[in-house]
Amino acid sequence: MNGSALLEGRGVLKRFGGLCAVDKVDFQVNEGEIVGLIGPNGSGKTTLFNCITGVHEVDGGEILFKGEDITDDQPYQIARRGLARTFQVIRVYRDLTVEENLLLSRQWGEVPTIRSFTRADRSLHDKAAEIADFLLLGHHLYDKAGILSGGQRRLLELGMTLMPDPDLILLDEATSGINPTLIETIKDRIREMNGRGLTLMLVEHDIRFISDLCDRVIVLNYGKKMADGTPDEIKSDEAVLEAYFGDDGGSDDA
Template identity: 40%
Template sequence: MALLELTGIGKNFGGLAALGGVDLTVEEGEILGLIGPNGAGKTTLFNVISGVLPPSAGRIVYDGTDITRWSLHRIARHGLVRTFQQTELFMEMTVLENVLVSARAHSGLSFRRMSGREAAGRMSVHEIIELVGLSDLTDERAENLPHGHRRALGIALALAAAPSLLLLDEPLTGMDAGETEAMVSTIERIRARNTTVMLVEHNMRAVMRCCDRIAVLDFGKLIAEGPPQRIQNDPRVIDAYLGADEDIHGIEQAPA
């Protein structure tokens, strides 16, 4: 059984059909990439799946339960958690305090009891911090972190909700090569800890490297879906997104 099953998902904004009947399944344990040009509906699909916006049409079944029209918080409590393109951190707090606050918000445990293994459900707060590569910065305030580490901390906050399915919206935006490398490793470690990942990302090199499967959105419709090798050679995808005369292996950033 698929972990997430989307059937006929539509989303209208006034006269605009941002999503026009999306059918897609996410299998447990995979990293599924979602790509497509700007305005294709990727963020809207994340908003609909995670309960930020209700769909105009269609059905969302997560882990065997129909969650269509559930609230963001109820969905998150059931283990489907998203990050936003711009993460909200507690800037004046340390890395550790940020993760503790998030873990507390998602567990209902008291702050004082939140030091050890019980804190974050399946992973302890310290395991989460180590997984995102911030172990040496546990006591650093968020406001002092460079961009890449701030994004890593944003992912740690999402992990503190103990997700089974994590939706990452453009986690590599604005990162240099070293930060990108570190984040790709983090995403692979997250999957290795049995969290399924759905990844929206413009960095094609990273997407092709870490995704098991890729789905392509164009004008709110899925135009292709399959393993990276097939996607990068699919004429419809090249036409809609990748650029017919571009060598995909050389693309760092898709056209803005």
Template identity: 35%
Template sequence: MPGSLLSVRGLSKEFGGVKAIQSVDMDLVEGVVTALVGPNGAGKTTLFNLICGHISPDAGEVQLAGRPIRGERPHTIARLGIARSFQDLRLFGRMSVRDNVLSALEPTAWLWQPGGRRAARARLHKTEAALERTGLSALAGARAVDLSYAETKFLSLARILVTEARIWLLDEPASGLDPVSRARFVALLKEAVAAGVTVCLIEHNLDIVTELADRIAFLDRGRKLAEGEPAAILRDPELIGIYFGEPRR
């Protein structure tokens, strides 16, 4: 697809005979927000795990800007510019908010990395900027474990923001947010996309999907059933029936 930054072709994965992902094709186009939509168990998170190298596909290819990345280790893929969030957030609970964000700058955050004080100041400046953009500056010294639920969500987003990744893969980033926090999240994501970030998000809140997404890829039982503009996908009665678990004919 013209403008495709990430290309997935024929991606498949089985777990003990269960076909979790079945020959999925998908493109993430530069500067476009794509939403992965489908019922629970559709394979959405598994697709993220395959793209990021957390699990190995049985078949298919993944390319980043024309470079094959299938088989690369997760940290290598992250350094190439693909950042992701997890449903369970995976924060360092006993570390401060600031140090959680600094840790996302690995490998440049380690003490023995070159650059000395100048590089350390640059890392800290990036970290403080990410905290300010996510509204966490006043909590920089607090432990992650002491944050509210919404604050942990924004901390997870700050860890992605600080990496300056070109692609964000967000797994239910707005789930459980109160209306005010949800509005902040939507504004922040729109700001990032306007700055050139390409986003793919898994989201069950269809209001957020329609507000943010330029395209929807609809998955069910590991297959991509449809892809297109949100208005067209969300008015398809068969797809909506699958999404809400209505009995199939």
């Protein structure tokens, strides 16, 4: 199941003013894994995602993807290497149709050539339709994303990460604000995608979601990595329980 390291962070450091949001974190995501990233609010999960995807410039350390250093790449360059992500706050394009949204997220394959001034290939349209079906959005293919429900937008975002055939997908709170039925759908789809060989890294608040899906869980607290292991190991780790559930007795709300 576990192959070699696909994504690796060494001593990743990100400061905001005096605050260390990500404090020299080492981590590794192996090929074929589903890795969960958890931690209390403000522990640096999304910031770490932002460092990986180039939104934030890191203040120290290095990030390797497929063995290559991507620390100083621009966000679009990182995406083109095959690392896609979703966002905590949904970022679909409301004025574009579902199909356009999907096509958009792999357009870089054809930009900057003259071909971006044409419509996408038939094969891409077929692929967009296929992904929309896979995510139960087939009947909305030509509707503007603005009319979709919150849950459907989450699914669309997931679809947008699938379009460019990435090697690794980072999912940032894929279940927040979603009804339980859709959460099961998303879970199913993630398993299926993983079954096809896709590697995933998830930031999640829903512990059950994490323990159902993940092979391995990384726990952040105050920007530091405090644990790294299988969901069972993490569940029985005293320090994690203390940090994570310590003051509010096990609630897993956002």
